[in-house]
Amino acid sequence: DGGITQSPKYLFRKEGQNVTLSCEQNLNHDAMYWYRQDPGQGLRLIYYSQIVNDFQKGDIAEGYSVSREKKESFPLTVTSAQKNPTAFYLCASSAGQPFSYEQYFGPGTRLTVT
Amino acid sequence: KQEVTQIPAALSVPEGENLVLNCSFTDSAIYNLQWFRQDPGKGLTSLLLIQSSQREQTSGRLNASLDKSSGRSTLYIAASQPGDSATYLCAVSGGYQKVTFGIGTKLQVIP
Numbered sequence: 001d002g003g004i005t006q007s008p009k010y011l012f013r014k015e016g017q018n019v020t021l022s023c024e025q026n027l028n029h030d031a032m033y034w035y036r037q038d039p040g041q042g043l044r045l046i047y048y049s050q051i052v053n054d055f056q057k058g059d060i061a062e063g064y065s066v067s068r069e070k071k072e073s074f075p076l077t078v079t080s081a082q083k084n085p086t087a088f089y090l091c092a093s094s095a096g097q098p099f100s101y102e103q104y105f106g107p108g109t110r111l112t113v114t
Numbered sequence: 115k116q117e118v119t120q121i122p123a124a125l126s127v128p129e130g131e132n133l134v135l136n137c138s139f140t141d142s143a144i145y146n147l148q149w150f151r152q153d154p155g156k157g158l159t160s161l162l163l164i165q166s167s168q169r170e171q172t173s174g175r176l177n178a179s180l181d182k183s184s185g186r187s188t189l190y191i192a193a194s195q196p197g198d199s200a201t202y203l204c205a206v207s208g209g210y211q212k213v214t215f216g217i218g219t220k221l222q223v224i225p
Contacts, residue, residue: 007159035215042118042215043158043205058212090157098209100145105157 001026004106006091011111013085021076021109023091031098032074034058034066036087037108043090048098049074078111085113117143120216123211126193128224132199133139134154135189135219142182144208149189151200154220158203161189166208 004025013019025032034046035058045058048067063082067076068087078085091106117140127133137147146165150158162178163170164187170179177190191198201218 004157040217042203042217045213045216048212092129092158101162102148102160103158103205104160105150107157108155110155 004091004093006089006106008044008111009107011109013113015113016080016087018079019085019111019113021078021091021111023074023076024072024091025074025104025106025107026041026072026090027091027093027095027104028071029095029104030071031094031096032068032095033072033092033098033103034064034076035092036060037090037091038087040066046076052085052099078113085111087111089092116206116214118204118214118216119218120202120204122219123217124220124222126222126224129194129196131194131223132190132192133194133221135190135191135202135221136188137206137216139185139187139206139207139214142185144206146207147178147180147187148205148207149176149187150203150205152203161202162199179184191221195220196223196225198209199223 007022035043041060047066049055065077092103094101094103141208148163164180175192201220203218205215207213
């Protein structure tokens with residue numbers, strides 16, 4: 001089955017700790033994205049990547065970091081510098097140029113920081 | 115700055131009814147518009163993508179239209195079913211902001 005997997009589904013961390021969210025796709029897509037979703041707000045773009053070893057900041061990149069060492073994988077690290085990390089995080093991928101084609105989403109990771 | 119608005123925020127209809135969900139955007143310089151559904155606590159499922167050069171797309175009971183000049187898109191759902199109950203989101207791609215999502219319309223179809 002082709003698709004996007006995110007792990008874990010739920011993640012709990014103490015304030016001040018860095019945490020890494022996993023995202024893997026087997027769709028052979030070039031572009032990958034990270035979004036966060038908060039109640040009462042639309043999804044907001046954190047980072048996106050067009051190809052391996054290249055990524056660009058989105059609208060709310062502060063306090064986050066990413067890497068793209070393999071085409072299939074695009075992990076997101078939420079650092080202690082992120083002021084409000086508790087949110088639902090969604091990973092997506094698409095073919096071709098970023099934002100030009102249909103985006104497919106993973107099931108999400110709900111991060112709670114206390 | 116691109117802004118995307120979805121009206122109504124919530125909608126409740128009896129099973130079998132045809133319905134229309136609305137999405138409006140402020141900047142008409144877009145590449146495409148995509149409709150998604152989201153079930154509670156889940157990721158987004160892509161429904162339809164309309165490129166800026168297209169006027170509509172259809173998939174089964176769903177039909178999405180795009181009017182770039184007026185900054186509007188509609189998602190038409192025919193013969194609604196309880197399984198259609200979900201939140202429907204639209205997303206507009208293009209320009210400096212790359213992509214902008216609406217907050218969604220929460221649909222409940224009552225058996």
